[in-house]
Amino acid sequence: xxxxxxxxxxxxxxxxxGQEIIAMQETNLSIEQxxxxxxxxxxxxxxxxxFNIIAGLIPPSTGRVLADGEDIVGKTGYVGYMxxxxxxxxxxxxxxxxxxxxxxxGVPRKEAVARAQPLMDRYGLKGFGGHYPAELxxxxxxxxxLLRTLLYDRDIILLDxxxxxxDAQTRLTMQNWLLEIWEDFRKTVxxxxxxxDEAIYLSDDIYVFSGRPGRIISKISVDMPRPRHKEDTVxxxxxxxxxxxxxxxxxxxxxxxxxxx
Amino acid sequence: MESVQKKGYVxxxxxxxxxxxxxxxxxQKEPVIVDEEGARRRTQRIVGIGRxxxxxLIVLCWELFTRIGWMDSYYWSSPVRxxxxxxxxxxxxxxxxxxxxxxxxxxxxxxxxTLIGSLLGLSFWWSRRFAGISEPFLILLxxxxxxxxxxxxxxxxxxxFFSKVALAFAMTVVVAALSAxxxxxxxxxxxxxxxxxxxxxxxxxxxKVVIPWAMPWMISxxxxxxxxxLAGAIVGEFIASSHGIGRMVIYAGTILDINLVWVGVVVLSxxxxxxxxxVVLLEKWLSKGYGMKKA
Ligand SMILES: Nc1ncnc2c1ncn2[C@@H]1O[C@H](COP(=O)(O)OP(=O)(O)O)[C@@H](O)[C@H]1O
Ligand SMILES: [Mg+2]
Numbered sequence: 001x002x003x004x005x006x007x008x009x010x011x012x013x014x015x016x017x018g019q020e021i022i023a024m025q026e027t028n029l030s031i032e033q034x035x036x037x038x039x040x041x042x043x044x045x046x047x048x049x050x051f052n053i054i055a056g057l058i059p060p061s062t063g064r065v066l067a068d069g070e071d072i073v074g075k076t077g078y079v080g081y082m083x084x085x086x087x088x089x090x091x092x093x094x095x096x097x098x099x100x101x102x103x104x105x106g107v108p109r110k111e112a113v114a115r116a117q118p119l120m121d122r123y124g125l126k127g128f129g130g131h132y133p134a135e136l137x138x139x140x141x142x143x144x145x146l147l148r149t150l151l152y153d154r155d156i157i158l159l160d161x162x163x164x165x166x167d168a169q170t171r172l173t174m175q176n177w178l179l180e181i182w183e184d185f186r187k188t189v190x191x192x193x194x195x196x197d198e199a200i201y202l203s204d205d206i207y208v209f210s211g212r213p214g215r216i217i218s219k220i221s222v223d224m225p226r227p228r229h230k231e232d233t234v235x236x237x238x239x240x241x242x243x244x245x246x247x248x249x250x251x252x253x254x255x256x257x258x259x260x261x
Numbered sequence: 262m263e264s265v266q267k268k269g270y271v272x273x274x275x276x277x278x279x280x281x282x283x284x285x286x287x288x289q290k291e292p293v294i295v296d297e298e299g300a301r302r303r304t305q306r307i308v309g310i311g312r313x314x315x316x317x318l319i320v321l322c323w324e325l326f327t328r329i330g331w332m333d334s335y336y337w338s339s340p341v342r343x344x345x346x347x348x349x350x351x352x353x354x355x356x357x358x359x360x361x362x363x364x365x366x367x368x369x370x371x372x373x374x375t376l377i378g379s380l381l382g383l384s385f386w387w388s389r390r391f392a393g394i395s396e397p398f399l400i401l402l403x404x405x406x407x408x409x410x411x412x413x414x415x416x417x418x419x420x421x422f423f424s425k426v427a428l429a430f431a432m433t434v435v436v437a438a439l440s441a442x443x444x445x446x447x448x449x450x451x452x453x454x455x456x457x458x459x460x461x462x463x464x465x466x467x468x469k470v471v472i473p474w475a476m477p478w479m480i481s482x483x484x485x486x487x488x489x490x491l492a493g494a495i496v497g498e499f500i501a502s503s504h505g506i507g508r509m510v511i512y513a514g515t516i517l518d519i520n521l522v523w524v525g526v527v528v529l530s531x532x533x534x535x536x537x538x539x540v541v542l543l544e545k546w547l548s549k550g551y552g553m554k555k556a
Binding site: 055 | 451
């Protein structure tokens with residue numbers, strides 16, 4: 001199968017206090033159309049940096065990023081990107097936040113609302129369109145942020161720890177909600193998390209990054225059948241994989257940062 | 262249900278609540294709901310009445326003490342005399358024109374200074390180099406006592422209306438620019454990142470994120486600026502003018518008509534309060550326009 005996204009030899013160096021610091025070592029990824037792919041790794045290993053590069057917000061120091069075979073280095077607007085914070089504009093209603101991407105592209109408001117409304121009704125935001133972000137719970141705000149990303153209508157969606165700030169209960173609800181959306185839209189999803197359970201529960205493939213500076217140390221495919229259920233998270237195979245991932249992460253977490261002067 | 266001993270944990274049996282330890286007649290039937298709203302309203306009313314009483318008391322004492330000679334009525338005038346002098350100034354003098362003169366130079370300077378200052382502050386978002394070069398000069402200008410410049414401005418621009426507007430403008434423009442600049446600096450970088458990831462151009466980030474984000478900062482400078490603007494206009498009239506309340510006060514001082522000085526002070530206080538109230542309304546309107554807008 002042809003790769004939807006291909007990341008070839010991408011690395012990133014930053015210069016700080018006159019020193020060059022490597023944030024991410026050479027990384028190669030190849031992700032197939034419609035997969036749900038998670039990236040886990042200790043904090044500071046360069047996961048967000050990788051996403052910023054894929055989203056075209058910062059250039060890589062080396063390497064190429066291809067989407068559908070096209071070079072997208074430095075090109076914004078090619079993928080949908082959602083950050084950990086919901087980043088809703090507080091002075092806009094939920095509806096106006098959700099259609100922001102379309103508004104920027106110049107879609108007439110009426111058409112944008114007509115497209116947003118059914119999605120809001122279907123995915124748990126019915127009746128919240130006129131509210132302001134401050135009036136909603138964290139989970140609801142993340143729903144709005146994700147719908148905004150979804151309505152931006154790209155084939156590829158990057159989610160950077162989207163549920164990291166939610167409590168365990170809400171997080172579980174949101175995970176199921178996300179899977180439901182993913183099953184309906186079949187986008188290619190790249191999902192960053194530091195929660196091992198979350199990665200296993202959601203993903204087709206898991207890439208494990210080493211500690212700073214990040215480097216892929218393992219790729220694992222999860223064969224658990226879908227749709228997945230809460231009970232699956234206590235099955236023997238789930239536990240086994242979790243133990244394996246814990247092992248990988250604690251082994252790779254102590255590497256010191258490399259410096260080159 | 263009995264307690265259950267599992268391999269690694271125990272599930273405890275829950276005891277039923279011991280209701281019989283409280284006698285039924287002692288148990289409360291109605292839930293207690295504290296009427297916080299009513300209490301707040303009562304507090305507000307008492308505060309209102311209290312303010313009115315204190316205000317009246319001050320005026321009354323002022324009148325009384327000047328009459329019985331505890332306060333020298335030559336220096337302190339008295340509320341009744343101030344009122345009657347005000348009335349003669351309105352009917353026979355030029356008090357109304359003076360009020361119009363002073364308030365229009367104040368308001369023009371305020372509007373001009375706020376608009377241009379805010380635009381300057383906002384423009385710093387476009388270029389970090391431009392902002393970096395300008396910042397120390399802005400801080401310097403802010404620290405400089407601009408009222409000391411008044412004679413220069415009057416000599417430069419003449420003793421007419423325009424020099425008063427220019428002084429009011431000079432008083433407000435720097436504060437407005439610094440406020441807008443703080444607003445711009447506080448814009449969440451991730452918010453900009455999100456906008457770019459949605460394919461936004463720079464001007465779209467500016468209009469859709471930066472301006473609304475900096476709005477509360479710009480609004481917060483309005484209240485200070487209206488007072489500064491009035492001070493600028495009055496000092497301009499002190500220096501040299503043929504109209505305005507400031508000129509009236511200076512004139513009254515030179516002919517030792519302390520009564521008339523008091524009229525000026527009272528009129529200026531009222532004017533200042535009215536303009537302050539106007540700015541509060543403007544603030545409300547602006548906050549609403551940006552808080553509830555559906556665009
Ligand atoms: N703009 C930057 N300048 C300098 N160093 C940076 C910058 N952005 C990220 N880094 C560094 O790169 C490393 C990876 O950061 P990040 O991608 O945010 O990690 P993660 O998302 O995995 O927690 C960190 O050590 C961080 O300090
Ligand atoms: Mg991160």
